Amino acid sequence: MRAGFPLAAALRGVVALALPLLLGLWTGHMVAAVFAGIGALWGVGQDSSSPYRLRMQRLLAVGLAGALGLLIGELALLSGHTAPVAGCLVATAVFAGLISLCGPIRSVAGMHVLLGTIVGSGVPVPGPWWQPPLALLSGVLLVTVLSTSPWLWRRHRIETDSVRAVYRAAAGALAAVGTPHAEAARRSMTLALNDAHDVMAPDLATATRHRPEDPDTRRLLDALRLAVRLGEVVSALVWEGRPLPPGVADLPLQMAGRLLPTGKSASAGHGLVPAEKAASARDRRSPAVRALLELCETADAEAGADVILSLPARPLPGRTVRLRYAVLLAACVLVAYISALLLHGPRGYWLPMTVAFIYKPDFGPVLRRAVHRCVGTVIGVAAIGAVAALTGNTPCALIGTVAVFGALMAVGVRHHYAVATTGLTGIVFVLVDLLGDHRPLYGTRILDTILAAAIVLVANFVVWPDSAGSWAAAQTDAALLAVRRYRDLAPNATPAQRQTLRRAAYRRLADARRAAAQAHAEPVPAKRRLPDWEATIVAAEQVCDAVTARTLADTAHSAGDHAPGSP
Template identity: 60%
Template sequence: MKASRGVRLTPVPLAAAARGAVALALPLLVGVWTGSVVPAVLAGIGALWGVGQDGSDPYRLRARRLGRMGLAAALGLLAGELALRSGHPAAVPGCLVAAALLAGSVSLRGRSASVSGMHLLLGVTIGTGIPVPGPWWQPPLALLAGVVLVIALSATPWLWRRHSIERDAVLAVYRAASEALSAAGSPGAEAARRRLTAALDHAHQVMGRHLTRRTRPGTRLNALRGAFDIALRLGEVTSALVWEARPLPRHVRDVPPLMAARLLPDGATAPAARRTAAPDTAPAAVPAVPGSADSPALRALAALAAESHRARPAESAARLPAYPWHDRAAQVRYTVLLAVCVLVAQLCAQFLHGPRGYWLPMTVAFVYKPDFAPVLRRALHRCVGTVVGVAAIGAVTELTTDTYVLIGAVAAFGAVMAVGVRHHYALATTALTAVVFVLVDMLGDHRALYSARILDTALAAGIVLVAHFALWPDSARGRAGAQTEAALAAARRYRDLAADAAPGQRHALRRAAYHRLAEARRAVAHAQEEPGRPGRSLPAWEDAITAAERLCDAVSARNLGGRGPASPGPESCGPKTSGPRSSRGPGSCGTTPPSRRPGPGAERREPGAPASRCTAGCAVTG
């Protein structure tokens, strides 16, 4: 983890690392002790894939995702095994192509579907590439047992930490709000506000299923819902204060942690808040900031702080909007390309290795995931991780071939993989490569394949990159354009909100706008990492997103009772942008915060006046 250049440190997930070590080592130990090594290895493969999809989201969502992934992988393994046992020369390639078509058709429909589709294809590659003795039903059940073990290890803390994940997510919003208030009036204000948006997005996703359920008064979940509703309103107030662009004193910056100490008293709130306020008290007012006595945002913060001691669940946005994926034509293109890449990889594997040529199509299934990360970066990390993993497991086997030592190495690599899936894909690939070598060796394949697997990985990555950038070079660009278009439309809906709209509707539109703008920013960053066609640059999507974020901040200030932003001058509107799905995009429409507004003689519009539009199509409302 790096701390330089403003990169925020992320704690090492020790609990997940421990789960990864136990989940991978336990089936192998049981298999060695009982003599059932083959089912144990298959259970280890299931645990390996389960560790790769373990996460820190709420326990029920985690168990549901792992369960769907396990079922898809087991069905894929069964289909591949039956195709291999049939003995027909076209059965294995046909099964792989059919699985690739099915996996590709669902992979761009959402994150959960993408994970299930990928593991369906992975199950088929293992089933068609590794002959397994015994009855046909045993391998799928063994693999599913490994996934169930990961589910049990991952979800067991629910028994004594039932809502701790939700509580931590809501608490993070208050901390992010305090950081944003601290950065107000500084060059880092917008970045801090974006971190607040990310914290709100995460808390909203974590709390999503609880927002539509009835809760009994006085319960922990009811208190969490009340704290989340206050957090939604705090986000609006904080955005307005950031838009005002004036530094705030410490007693204003400390309001969010004081509120958190009152609303979430049984956890690790900020030390300053614990020293300043007792759990049964709440700040009744926010002292005025010199020169800003008329600030509606400060008055709203004071009212919200006074209300926090009697927070009750209110009407809030029940679900975050699903961000747009590729259209049907793009889904069909990805499906066909994935199937072609898998077929070419399988033919190359049969030519190079004959049977047991699973590594090439398996690597294609892992690498060709344009919805997970830029394809070029993913391919490079896969190659680097494979080289390092081969070197690591090669060093271990040079020292010893003792079974228990190798199982210990699998446990260590399982812990590394659990960390890698949260921090760096190359690190996760390093651990996965080493574990697979041990598992295959325990199945009886003692061939020295170190150099062959490195070449196979490079060949599979080359197949994916050639197919992707030759036949679909604008995939990331198209998704970024769709995401940006949807985000700007959400910002316009928030801008056009009626003044007498219900608070629940206002917060829902505000959250949808900021959430989609954050997703669009990530999609644009994704597109910027992908090489495009020579001489073709990306439109100014990032400038448009920044302008829309500032517009939403200004609308938040307007909704709290203040004046809207001054009408932008010509210099505040950037050039028009164009995307693959829209011939007109918004310009970089700026807004003028109170501290930089024109003087009394400048023209101002009343709140009910019509919107002033930039020449590029981005409206700024008063």
């Protein structure tokens, strides 16, 4: 489901990009202001709606890596020769490629240390050598402050929303039981659980060492524990396939009202009488329905106390894959740098910078990224050309243009890469103009972007055509292994072990589906057909659902055998 219009992010983009330039215009230190604007530009590009701690980590990685790269590039440029600059770019690209596939924070840091090196080695800057890196870091810190300051008055809002989304998805899955949409609804609940685990990751790490002192954090962890158990019950009901009364489908929302109260619903959900009446005696013969009713009756800390929330880390590409990507990235950057030298001389930074932006397979399909980059550049060039013709490039008009394009970029980061590229293109034109480079580069930027995209596509699809397919196959194998472990170990596992095995299996399947979709989005030779990973993943999900239903039934049967008065 797409998020709504990110108004707060758009406002952050306006302030973060316009404020440094206004201060530079006021104080006369425009060079430092431009580099602060570059830092703000990169910060807005990595701003997100993730929890505030994760935002801070990501943005600090952007600022520190970008400033370090800028310093490295400046030192290489001081040599006055192209060979040290080329060697510096290649070495930085290898380093960036080696760390980029090792997780989201390292990926962002790797890309921005490379971008900083490209800008530092391609833009001669007057003044002290230390000024541009500090200015760039200050621009990123401005975005960090703007993005994380709402923590002061809405500390747990993002975490609460992510956990509440699991209960909403569970209600949707229960409503879809017995219909053709049941499996898709169950997958939505799985994705919501995955997201909640990711959002709550810092709190989960703390909870493994000691019980959190903050009552709100404890409440969220208890709600997530119960949501994990709820996911098991819903999966079993989806497998059974018998339509449920509407009252039963509403039970997750009543649970959320009790566990995650808001100003409007703090007193909601205290009674489950309507749901109990809706669940007839025939319905309550289902172990899953009985388990659901029991969860609702005991929706408190004890109801999920036996659930272990930690999950095994996601598998990362192997060392060979990372090394191959690093070498190809370095080769692409070197080819782009040489091409820029031949076409434009020593100030041609746009080509290698575009390569660094496009060749990010962990950010999505490379072909789609390349196409969106070209489309966004063409639109951005046309837009900034029209603005320049209308305003005459006066400083105030340029700063106003940056503010508008900053908001556009912030929206594009969340909705469409081509839109984000349109905003970035217009901002870079203005920043370069404020540095004193007034050359008409409209057509040049379009051609450079197309050339950079061609370099990346050749490397990705001619030199390494099976990169996405190999990763999808590896992810699918990892998912099948997790499913087999769940199938074989669940019957004799403790409740905590069973929940961990089940969540790991469903999470691996979701990761495999994402990798398969990315592989199918990339072009492949006509003679080479990709496996039907989706069919394999669907079959594995059905195995998981069956194991879940069987285990829940066996648990209910064992509980009945040991109940007081049982034979």
